[in-house]
Amino acid sequence: MTVTRTSATARAVTAGGVMIAWVALLWLLEGIDMATGNSLDAYGVSPREPAELADVVPSAFLHSGWEHVASNSLPLLVLGFIAALGGIRRFAAVVLVVIVTAGLGVWLTAPPNTVTLGASGVVFGLFGYLLVRGFVDRRPLDIVVGVIIAAVYGSLLWGVLPTDSGISWQGHLFGLLGGVVAAFAFRRPRRPEGPKGYVTV
Secondary structure, eight states, X not given: OHHHHHHXXXXXXXXXXXXXXXXXXXXXXXXXHHHTTSGGGGGSBOTTOGGGGGGTTGGGGOOSSHHHHHHHHHHHHHHHHHHHTTOHHXXXXXXXHHHHHHHHHHXXXXXXXXXXXXXXXXXXXXXXXXXXXXXXXXXXXXXXXXXXXXHHHGGXXXXXXXXXXXXXXXXXXXXXXXXXXXXXXXXXXXXXXXXXXXXXX
């Protein structure tokens, strides 16, 4: 019991540290961007230009202002922490799939002459991942977590609809899809059942 509790505490500390560092990095990058005349915005994704494929990953760490980074920070911190509790390696793999899927989706489908950047694709991806992870892994506790997340953050789903020309619904939609794909790609194998015992009478 002591070992289990220690392990759980260590995972929580690690997950919390990773997410605090990530969010702090987002704010630091936005500070650098503002101090340099929005120079980092050039690393956002412009659609269907081959050279812009190199910006798919960096664009997920950049924002278009303090309000933008602030709106992404809390849900990223919460959802990322919960996802990272399952293991940092698995979490890193999930995030990479989400970032690439969201970025490529934006590159393929965003309107011309636009630049897309921000961590909201990752937020939607983590939401989708946590929503289905329990069902994919067949773990009751993770199913309960998914239901709670759906209840708290379910309104995020409106973000995949093209309701605001200034918001990348493409990044939201493909991020969400990336999270679902990651849940299946990195499903945990079920433990083999032990031999059945027989009772004689």
